[in-house]
Amino acid sequence: MAKYEYTEMKDTRSGFGDGLLEAGKRNENVVALCADLTGSLKMNAFKDAFPDRFIQAGIAEANMMGVAAGLTIGGKIPFTGTFANFSTGRVYDQIRQSIAYSNKNVKIAASHAGLTLGEDGATHQILEDIGLMKMLPGMVVINPCDYEQTKAATIAIAEYEGPVYLRFGRPKWPVFTPKNQKFEIGKAVTFQEGNDVTIIATGHCVWESLKAAEDLEAEGLSVEVINIHTIKPLDNEAILKSAAKTGRVVTAEEHQMNGGLGDAVAQLLSRNNPTPMEFVAVNDSFGESGKPEELFEKYGLGKSSIIEAVKRVMKR
Amino acid sequence: MASIQELENTASQVRRDIVRMVHAVNSGHPGGSLGCADYFTALYFEIMDHSIDFKMNGENEDLCFLSNGHISPVWYSVLARSGYFPIPELKTFRKIDSRLQGHPTTHEGLPGIRIASGSLGQGMSAAVGAAIAKKMNGDNKTVFCLHGDGELQEGQIWEAAMFAAHNKVDNLICTVDYNKRQIDGDTDDVLSLGDLRAKFEAFGWDVMEMDGNNMEATVNGLKAAKAKTGNGQPICILMKTEMGAGVDFMMGSHKWHGVAPNDEQLADALGQLAETAGDY
Numbered sequence: 001m002a003k004y005e006y007t008e009m010k011d012t013r014s015g016f017g018d019g020l021l022e023a024g025k026r027n028e029n030v031v032a033l034c035a036d037l038t039g040s041l042k043m044n045a046f047k048d049a050f051p052d053r054f055i056q057a058g059i060a061e062a063n064m065m066g067v068a069a070g071l072t073i074g075g076k077i078p079f080t081g082t083f084a085n086f087s088t089g090r091v092y093d094q095i096r097q098s099i100a101y102s103n104k105n106v107k108i109a110a111s112h113a114g115l116t117l118g119e120d121g122a123t124h125q126i127l128e129d130i131g132l133m134k135m136l137p138g139m140v141v142i143n144p145c146d147y148e149q150t151k152a153a154t155i156a157i158a159e160y161e162g163p164v165y166l167r168f169g170r171p172k173w174p175v176f177t178p179k180n181q182k183f184e185i186g187k188a189v190t191f192q193e194g195n196d197v198t199i200i201a202t203g204h205c206v207w208e209s210l211k212a213a214e215d216l217e218a219e220g221l222s223v224e225v226i227n228i229h230t231i232k233p234l235d236n237e238a239i240l241k242s243a244a245k246t247g248r249v250v251t252a253e254e255h256q257m258n259g260g261l262g263d264a265v266a267q268l269l270s271r272n273n274p275t276p277m278e279f280v281a282v283n284d285s286f287g288e289s290g291k292p293e294e295l296f297e298k299y300g301l302g303k304s305s306i307i308e309a310v311k312r313v314m315k316r
Numbered sequence: 317m318a319s320i321q322e323l324e325n326t327a328s329q330v331r332r333d334i335v336r337m338v339h340a341v342n343s344g345h346p347g348g349s350l351g352c353a354d355y356f357t358a359l360y361f362e363i364m365d366h367s368i369d370f371k372m373n374g375e376n377e378d379l380c381f382l383s384n385g386h387i388s389p390v391w392y393s394v395l396a397r398s399g400y401f402p403i404p405e406l407k408t409f410r411k412i413d414s415r416l417q418g419h420p421t422t423h424e425g426l427p428g429i430r431i432a433s434g435s436l437g438q439g440m441s442a443a444v445g446a447a448i449a450k451k452m453n454g455d456n457k458t459v460f461c462l463h464g465d466g467e468l469q470e471g472q473i474w475e476a477a478m479f480a481a482h483n484k485v486d487n488l489i490c491t492v493d494y495n496k497r498q499i500d501g502d503t504d505d506v507l508s509l510g511d512l513r514a515k516f517e518a519f520g521w522d523v524m525e526m527d528g529n530n531m532e533a534t535v536n537g538l539k540a541a542k543a544k545t546g547n548g549q550p551i552c553i554l555m556k557t558e559m560g561a562g563v564d565f566m567m568g569s570h571k572w573h574g575v576a577p578n579d580e581q582l583a584d585a586l587g588q589l590a591e592t593a594g595d596y
Contacts, residue, residue, distance in 0.1 A: 063441045063475035070445020073430050102422050102432045
């Protein structure tokens with residue numbers, strides 16, 4: 001019997017859509033903008049429930065970011081919705097000046113992040129967005145791991161004052177975290193405790209890490225699995241505590257190795273408690289068309305790659 | 317109600333502040349600032365319904381945005397002279413630990429500023445967002461935004477222009493500082509703007525023209541623009557100005573866009589501008 005079971009397969013973007021609707025019910029100042037991807041972002045329920053609080057921005061993302069910044073001046077809590085690529089790289093200067101530097105209460109909701117966007121290919125598969133966003137002073141960066149966590153995160157960031165980047169994905173993925181969970185920005189979730197090695201994972205790689213840990217435990221290793229849903233601010237305390245205990249760390253993320261979660265963890269550890277580390281991430285490469293699971297395998301993000309990384313770090 | 321003469325006197329003092337500010341740090345942008353001294357003076361001392369007790373949300377107030385943030389000296393001077401912050405603080409412009417950054421920002425908490433600008437082309441979008449928020453909040457006041465003409469070369473401006481017209485953002489008055497000059501030369505030589513009236517009209521805006529270096533025309537033009545709000549269209553004012561207006565040797569070319577006067581040039585400039593409210 002497997003240690004971790006999933007209840008159903010569901011996309012994290014639906015978690016966003018359902019969370020947005022709930023956030024809208026809780027606070028009338030929550031408004032939403034979308035750049036011609038309302039269906040893809042699962043924003044239709046919000047649009048139908050609150051037509052006067054939904055703004056269709058058209059295929060004009062730069063303007064959408066600026067309008068969102070302006071809306072905050074009148075006390076609104078705007079969520080912008082488009083693909084992660086167009087939520088970051090395309091509008092970096094708008095986010096930098098009008099949102100981050102201006103400290104505006106904008107929630108940047110970014111769907112279809114990473115390789116698991118799948119068949120559309122590398123033009124749309126951004127793998128640099130976490131890095132871009134975490135470099136901006138004051139920006140909170142969140143990458144939840146399943147439908148329920150994404151829904152909870154969406155509700156939580158509406159209640160937080162300040163700019164937030166919320167990253168989620170397209171494919172149906174195992175749902176394994178509890179319904180109506182409490183989401184604490186900046187707080188790591190420890191899925192299982194162990195003594196030999198710590199796997200620190202974010203987003204879609206969390207499920208893969210849990211499955212990898214199962215196999216590794218069957219081989220006699222004691223594996224700690226920590227879910228970092230908030231890459232910034234990072235839960236330094238939880239990471240340092242676990243690394244001090246196990247003495248070995250593997251990070252796993254659907255992102256470039258440069259600039260992602262692994263970088264953030266390495267920086268923390270090298271300054272406080274240098275610890276042998278391995279990185280499961282895309283290694284300085286663009287993606288390509290394919291099925292999500294095929295891409296996870298080819299680009300070394302899946303369960304088998306995490307197991308290999310753990311075995312490498314155990315030899316160090 | 318200020319008289320035209322009183323407003324002209326204020327604008328003269330604002331122009332003195334501008335040249336003194338950029339001279340003191342040997343940096344900044346006097347050309348466009350001088351050109352827009354009459355606009356800002358009219359706006360803050362006559363046209364806008366605003367409170368110097370600054371609140372970010374500007375509820376039930378007219379709002380002012382500056383998209384071409386490099387002409388910060390004129391805005392800082394007018395904000396200080398209006399009472400938003402102490403006039404002597406103008407001395408800190410562009411210096412370390414100042415709230416008066418090279419380009420306007422909320423980051424240091426300067427009263428009167430609601431969003432950072434400097435990287436061009438972003439202000440219209442923010443102004444549109446603020447205007448929509450006013451409508452959502454049942455606040456019938458007006459949002460003003462100033463743009464450089466060279467700035468219209470940025471694509472985001474036209475995204476925002478299309479969006480504002482589509483959404484009938486009719487509580488918005490965007491003014492173009494139409495001096496036809498930018499850093500590298502005349503806009504016609506750098507990247508021609510073409511027929512701006514026809515462009516804005518084609519985008520669905522109500523377009524008017526105004527002499528931005530004649531106080532009476534500026535006041536009347538802004539009043540006329542305000543009277544046009546609420547008619548289903550955003551309003552564009554093509555404001556004809558002269559870069560460097562008020563200082564003869566700074567007029568007639570683009571070269572004073574971003575250059576500070578030396579000691580002699582400062583004395584020359586101040587000789588042309590009456591000190592009407594006391595230098596800081």
